[in-house]
Amino acid sequence: MHNVHIKFLLGLAMLMTISAYGGGGGGDGSGGNTGSTTPSTSPSNAATSTVRLADIKIDPNNSLTSVYEVDINVPLPHLATSQVYISICDNSGGGIESINYDNCLLKAALQLGAGSYQLRVPNRCESLIAVVNVIEPNTSPLVYTLNHNNQPETIWLIQ
Template structure:
């Protein structure tokens, strides 16, 4: 019983010491100041007629590398955000047959720049690198000659 009484006294003192509070004499205003901007309704929202509110665009990549006719090659099409290619952020990883290939991509609007790297599958060959910039069109074609 003595332990229960001791705990009861300790908890009571703790509540008394930490609770209550009181006025610190400050004159802070508890009410926030009202926002001076007026809310707009959806009827007031103006959107240009040519804006379809789409968050993606289509890109056709047409690869026509005549210097690779009769050879096998590998292509990657990736984000172009730095000097190096991040192969984990590629949209296409595919083989080309004779340097020819067509790829359809649906990309997010924030994707502004792409890089393509074509690697011939033969000894001592050098990779070919191409870059592309988004032209703000809903449908675009990137020709890699």
């Protein structure tokens, strides 16, 4: 039994070595070995270089954070008697038509036409869109946008 484990491990190590050297087919559709035993010269192997920490220059205004905070207050008292939902999403598509509601940062029901939320938003989201849906016939959604102002914290009043 012990010999079986050793043979398995040796076979696995050989397979990993062959894979590391680009063996097992040339990728040209032929499926055969090209006969080369030299390591693959992929861009990751050919272009490796060392960067020293002292060589990295960072703008003094860059806090190196990957998120920003948004405190959202929604006082809509005229909707207190209605069933109301809010979705806050990335507005990279430029409008309500391009929203993917499955990827929104927040989806919630307003209570008596009001809500308060705190979001941590990735820096890649330069603009947010809020869509307030009132569940009543012939009522269009209310749409609000916020552009990130490069501040670590923003207050967004939706009214």
